[in-house]
Amino acid sequence: MDKAEDFDAEIFRSMEFISNPYPIYRELRNINPLIYLRNERYYWILSYKDCSSVLSDLDYGKKFKRTYEEMTNSNVDDLQHYDPRNPRRNMLFLDPPDHTRLRNLVAKAFVPKNIEKMRPFIRSLAEDLIKRVREGRDFDIMSGFAGPIPAYTIAKILGVPNRDMEKFKKWSDSAALSLDSTRTREEYEEARVADENLSLYISSLIDEKKKSHEDDLLSDLIAAEDSGEKLTHRELIATSTLLLVAGHETTTNLIGNGFLALLRNRDQMDMLREDRSLLKNAVEEFLRYDPPVQQTARAVYKATVISGMEIKEGTRISAVIGSANRDPEAFENPDTLDITRKDNKHLSFSKGIHFCIGSQLARLEAEVAFDILMDNLSDARLSAEPEWRNNANMHGMKTFLVKKN
Numbered sequence: 001m002d003k004a005e006d007f008d009a010e011i012f013r014s015m016e017f018i019s020n021p022y023p024i025y026r027e028l029r030n031i032n033p034l035i036y037l038r039n040e041r042y043y044w045i046l047s048y049k050d051c052s053s054v055l056s057d058l059d060y061g062k063k064f065k066r067t068y069e070e071m072t073n074s075n076v077d078d079l080q081h082y083d084p085r086n087p088r089r090n091m092l093f094l095d096p097p098d099h100t101r102l103r104n105l106v107a108k109a110f111v112p113k114n115i116e117k118m119r120p121f122i123r124s125l126a127e128d129l130i131k132r133v134r135e136g137r138d139f140d141i142m143s144g145f146a147g148p149i150p151a152y153t154i155a156k157i158l159g160v161p162n163r164d165m166e167k168f169k170k171w172s173d174s175a176a177l178s179l180d181s182t183r184t185r186e187e188y189e190e191a192r193v194a195d196e197n198l199s200l201y202i203s204s205l206i207d208e209k210k211k212s213h214e215d216d217l218l219s220d221l222i223a224a225e226d227s228g229e230k231l232t233h234r235e236l237i238a239t240s241t242l243l244l245v246a247g248h249e250t251t252t253n254l255i256g257n258g259f260l261a262l263l264r265n266r267d268q269m270d271m272l273r274e275d276r277s278l279l280k281n282a283v284e285e286f287l288r289y290d291p292p293v294q295q296t297a298r299a300v301y302k303a304t305v306i307s308g309m310e311i312k313e314g315t316r317i318s319a320v321i322g323s324a325n326r327d328p329e330a331f332e333n334p335d336t337l338d339i340t341r342k343d344n345k346h347l348s349f350s351k352g353i354h355f356c357i358g359s360q361l362a363r364l365e366a367e368v369a370f371d372i373l374m375d376n377l378s379d380a381r382l383s384a385e386p387e388w389r390n391n392a393n394m395h396g397m398k399t400f401l402v403k404k405n
């Protein structure tokens with residue numbers, strides 16, 4: 001191959017693509033596993049093999065040459081562009097050695113035993129939420145169930161006191177608006193104010209926790225030390241905000257997208273309702289089948305060849321996880337939802353040094369959420385076509401109305 005197919009990025013902004021990008025990824029992969037987005041000036045990598053090697057290789061990183069102004073004209077991968085002008089440093093936007101230092105410190109506090117002890121909290125939260133379902137009445141899975149679970153869970157893990165939970169949840173909902181590519185000026189302003197309020201609030205919470213170490217993640221982050229290094233006050237704020245933003249909408253969409261997949265594949269719903277030992281495996285398949293993060297971008301640090309095509313140093317590329325997860329070279333019957341699938345090496349949590357640090361928490365939340373959904377809503381049906389968020393990267397629904405029979 002001597003040329004990548006060249007596309008106008010506009011075609012990927014249609015709601016038809018955003019709500020169900022997979023048939024288009026398949027068509028594109030069949031034409032060429034590397035495509036060039038003319039007006040965005042970057043490449044999409046569509047095959048599993050190439051996405052996997054780009055994500056694992058340090059010759060690709062996070063320092064982009066394009067300016068902020070150019071990037072804000074793009075609405076493709078907002079997770080990376082969350083707020084690049086912000087002087088706060090967080091690991092998602094950094095390369096080693098800064099990334100390594102921050103990640104090692106956070107990894108000290110974010111350990112599996114601290115995650116697993118959240119199980120009873122998540123279960124009782126999910127049980128309370130599902131009690132609001134009324135027979136014969138519409139219930140919005142997104143605002144009534146999938147949204148609150150991650151928001152309250154991360155607040156609890158960080159150590160937000162119960163008295164502040166409601167305002168914390170409101171700010172984190174508003175801050176998540178900044179991930180939406182079609183936000184209005186008012187919504188952008190709402191997100192900015194919420195982000196500021198969140199930072200101020202977290203800053204004062206850090207001061208409180210510094211005085212009395214408690215049994216929570218923020219206290220552990222304050223205490224975390226690696227080779228004599230500690231997180232600065234600013235890094236503590238940046239890290240807490242990152243955990244909140246990166247873990248909220250994504251996990252919400254895992255629950256939403258997974259439940260929609262079950263409603264559309266009743267045999268799989270019945271199987272899961274009858275055999276809960278499949279829960280863990282089912283969550284992996286929901287992640288593969290309809291991933292909450294569709295792509296993640298990298299800058300090319302060393303001229304290279306991808307899919308037979310020479311790519312210059314400094315070029316921007318994007319590993320399209322949503323396409324890699326449906327690549328028939330990597331998965332048998334990739335377009336079939338199969339909750340018993342074995343050896344499911346999806347890329348939904350990425351790969352390499354930026355592999356999602358919250359993956360165990362997301363898995364736990366989803367496992368509990370689907371257990372409760374199977375107990376209560378396995379006979380539900382869609383009341384209306386779901387409404388998708390207008391965002392080609394953070395893939396999820398705005399509203400998802402179901403009715404219990």
Ligand code: HEM
Pocket residue numbers: 055091092093103154242243244246247248250251254291292293296297348349350351353354355356357358359361362
């Ligand atoms: C289903 C839910 C989730 C999905 C699909 C997801 C996906 C991802 C992906 C794809 C990346 C890597 C991006 C890249 O390679 O550039 C990532 C990184 C990250 N995620 Fe998640 N995530 C989820 C839940 C969470 C949760 C619950 C948390 C924490 C509370 C979290 C915290 C992070 C952090 C801190 C990073 C940055 C890691 C680094 O740069 O080293 N995520 N996530």
